Each structure stands twice: as structure tokens, then as C-alpha cells.
Amino acid sequence: MASGEEMEWELRRSLVRFGRMLYRLGFMPGTSGNLSVRLDEERILATPTGRSKFLLRSEDMVIVDLDGRQLAGTRKVTSEIGMHLAIYRLRPDADAVIHSHPPIATGFACSGRPLDEPLCSEAIMTLGVVPLAPYATTGTHGLVESLEPLIPHHSAILLANHGAVTCGNDLLDAFLKMETVEHFAHICLVAHQLGSVRLLEGHAIDQLHEARARYLAGAHQGGRMVRQMVAG
Numbered sequence: 036m037a038s039g040e041e042m043e044w045e046l047r048r049s050l051v052r053f054g055r056m057l058y059r060l061g062f063m064p065g066t067s068g069n070l071s072v073r074l075d076e077e078r079i080l081a082t083p084t085g086r087s088k089f090l091l092r093s094e095d096m097v098i099v100d101l102d103g104r105q106l107a108g109t110r111k112v113t114s115e116i117g118m119h120l121a122i123y124r125l126r127p128d129a130d131a132v133i134h135s136h137p138p139i140a141t142g143f144a145c146s147g148r149p150l151d152e153p154l155c156s157e158a159i160m161t162l163g164v165v166p167l168a169p170y171a172t173t174g175t176h177g178l179v180e181s182l183e184p185l186i187p188h189h190s191a192i193l194l195a196n197h198g199a200v201t202c203g204n205d206l207l208d209a210f211l212k213m214e215t216v217e218h219f220a221h222i223c224l225v226a227h228q229l230g231s232v233r234l235l236e237g238h239a240i241d242q243l244h245e246a247r248a249r250y251l252a253g254a255h256q257g258g259r260m261v262r263q264m265v266a267g
């Protein structure tokens with residue numbers, strides 16, 4: 036059984052690994068974007084502000100409490116931490132949060148368009164609808180307020196004129212959702228460029244929603260089993 040300290044360093048290495056993957060995908064250019072994970076009931080481990088996700092090291096991470104007060108780390112906490120904390124507060128099932136600026140999904144967010152068309156069966160199954168939170172200045176409480184009504188019902192949300200945020204039961208889960216958001220946005224863009232979009236209808240959508248409910252129940256069960264195993 037891993038000690039608390041070993042587990043913390045494993046999570047630090049995971050933040051480095053997924054940060055690099057998101058950077059390579061072009062979702063976190065410059066020093067943009069941030070990732071975080073729950074360390075325990077009261078503490079969040081997060082990437083710091085002002086650091087390229089390609090150059091990030093395990094020791095760069097910061098630890099904050101659920102009110103955003105910095106508890107550890109020599110670097111500064113990101114001004115976007117409020118969005119992460121709102122998700123941890125409203126989604127007890129979420130143990131990881133990723134915020135990034137994937138270019139095509141962000142293009143939709145800059146055009147006032149949620150990803151809500153029933154176009155792709157896989158996207159309906161894995162993401163459901165990806166809503167668009169109204170614009171608010173990054174790093175302000177206004178951004179948290181714009182997200183709050185959506186967080187309980189969605190694990191992937193577009194932020195108007197800004198980017199996207201996803202949560203999951205671990206970093207891999209949040210990463211896969213972010214990757215799928217961008218992939219779905221790309222498909223929507225191409226379908227609209229081709230000019231003859233055919234939306235899924237009635238019965239087909241109902242069946243996908245049923246399949247999604249089964250998928251979510253399975254994922255929830257899986258996550259709980261893993262947590263029970265970790266807790267011993």
C-alpha cells in the first residue's frame with residue numbers, strides 16, 4: 036500500500052505527464068491552462084501559474100485548501116483556481132479537473148456555440164451535451180458564477196470566449212474528456228463545412244441516452260471499486 040507521500044508524488048508526476056500531453060496536443064500553448072487533483076478531503080494539488088506545461092516539474096506544483104489558500108509550494112497559485120474549486124465543491128465524484136484552450140472547441144466558444152447538436156453517437160455516449168457558460172473575466176468570481184449552474188450536470192463545459200473545462204474521477208478521465216471535446220468540435224466543424232449536416236433523431240437519441248446512463252453507472256461503479264481498493 037502506497038504511503039500518503041508516495042501517492043502525492045505519483046499525483047505530481049501525473050500532473051507533469053498529462054500537462055505535457057495537453058501541451059503537445061496544442062491545448063495549452065504558452066503558459067495557458069491548468070490541471071489539478073484532489074489530494075484528500077481538504078487539499079487540492081495543482082499546476083502553478085506562469086509555467087509552460089512542457090517544462091513543468093513535479094516539484095513545481097502547489098497545494099491549496101478548498102477556499103484557495105496556498106498551503107504548500109514555492110510557485111504561485113493560478114488565478115483560475117476558483118473554477119477548479121467550484122467543481123470540487125459541487126461534484127464530490129470529481130477527483131481531477133483540467134482547464135485548457137483547445138483551438139477548435141474554443142472557436143465554438145468564441146462563436147457563442149455550445150457543442151449540443153446530436154451529430155455523433157460516440158460524443159452523445161461519452162459527453163452528452165457540452166454546454167456554453169456565459170462570458171466572464173478569467174480569474175474572477177463571475178467566471179465561477181457562470182459555471183455553477185452547469186457543473187452538477189456536465190463533466191465538460193465550454194467557457195465563452197475563453198476555452199473549456201472538464202472533470203473526471205481521475206486525471207486520465209478528465210484528459211480523455213478534454214480530448215473528446217476537441218475531437219467532437221472538429222467533427223462538428225467539418226460537418227458544417229460540408230454543408231449537409233444530418234442530425235440524429237428521436238429514437239436513436241433516446242437509445243444513446245439509455246446507453247450513456249448505463250455507461251455512467253458502470254464508470255461510477257468502477258471508480259468506487261478502485262477507491263475501495265486504494266482505501267484498503
Ligand SMILES: [Zn+2]
Nearest residue numbers: 068115173198
Ligand atoms: Zn483559461
